[in-house]
Amino acid sequence: MFVDALRDAYRGLLLWDRRRIGVAAAAAAGSAVIIGFATVLIPNALFARDIPPVWWDYPVWILTSLLLGMLIASYVRSPGPASEGRSSGPDSAPEVGARGPEVASEGRSGVLGGVGGMLGWFAVGCPVCNKIALLALGYTGALTYFAPLQPLLAAVSVILLLAAVIIRLKGQYSCPLPTPERSTRS
Template sequence: MPFLRAHTRLAMRALARWGAARRATAAALATATALAVGLPTALIPNPVFGREIAPEWWSYPLLAATALLAGVVLATYVRRPAAPPAPERVSRWGAAGGLLSFLAVGCPVCNKLVLAALGTSGAMAYWAPLQPLVGAASLALLAVAAVQRLAGEAACPADRAASAAAAPSTN
C-alpha cells in the first residue's frame, strides 16, 4: 500500500500543476467521452439510438465518473508547450476501462455479442446482474490509468527540468 500512496501523491501533485488550458482540455475530452459512451448506449436520449431495457440508476453516475477519469487520462497525452516531448508509454488500462464502461452501461439485450452467446433470457438473467461489477472494474482500470499517467508526469526528470526552468528564481 505505500507504493499506491506514493503514486497517488505524485499523481495529485501533477494534477495540481495543470494550468487552465490543460484543465479545459481535460473537460473537453470528458465531454467528448460522455457523448461517445452516452449516445450509442442511449443514456443521452437521441433519435438515432434506442434501448429495449431502461437504464439502471447507477448508469448515470458511472457515465459521469467514466467521463471525468477518461478526460484526465486523455489529457495526459496532450503535450504541454513548456515541456519537452517525452517518450510516450501507451496505457492499455484506460482503453480497457473505457470499453468495459461502454459494456456496463449499455442495454443488456442490445449487445449483439451477449445476445449471440446467451440469448435474450440469458442476457437478462446473467449479463444484466454483472453489469454493475463490470462498471466498477471499468472505473478501477481508468483510475489506475490516471494515477499511472499522472505519477509518471510528476516523476519524469524531463518534466521536472522544464518546470524548474519555467519557475521564477527565488534568489
C-alpha cells in the first residue's frame, strides 16, 4: 500500500509543469529564509540565539523548507481547460458542491503540513529562545527537557511533511476531479 502511494505520488510529481516547479522553488526559498532568520541559522541582527545550532539543525531546516515548498506548490492549479469554464484534468477546481476523496485529502494534508511545519520550526530553533518552552519550563527546564526532544520533533516534522506531500501528489495522479463528461455519465 505504501509503495503504491509512493508510486502514485511520483507519477503526480511528473505531472508538474514549469509554473508549479517555480512555485515550489520560490516557496522553499521563502520558507528557508523565514525559518533561517527566525531561528538564526542564517546569522542576522534582528534575532539572537543563546544556544548555538547543532549539526543536524541545518539538514532538517533545508529538508523542512523543501517539503514545505513542494506542499505549497501542490495547491497551485495548473492552467488549462478549467480557465475556459470547463473542469478537467487532475488539478482543476471542483464544481460547486462536489465532494470526494480530494476534499478529505486536502484537509488532512493541510493539517499534517501545518503541524509538520511548526514542529520543524521548533525543532531547529534555540531551545531557550522558544517563549513557550521558556515560560512552561524555565531556562534550565528548556535545556534539560525541551532540547533533548528537538531531534524527535525534527523527525516527526519531516515525517508529517512527507506524508502531506505524498497525500497531495498521490491525489493529483490517482484521484482526478470529475469532468462534466464523466459526471453526466454517472
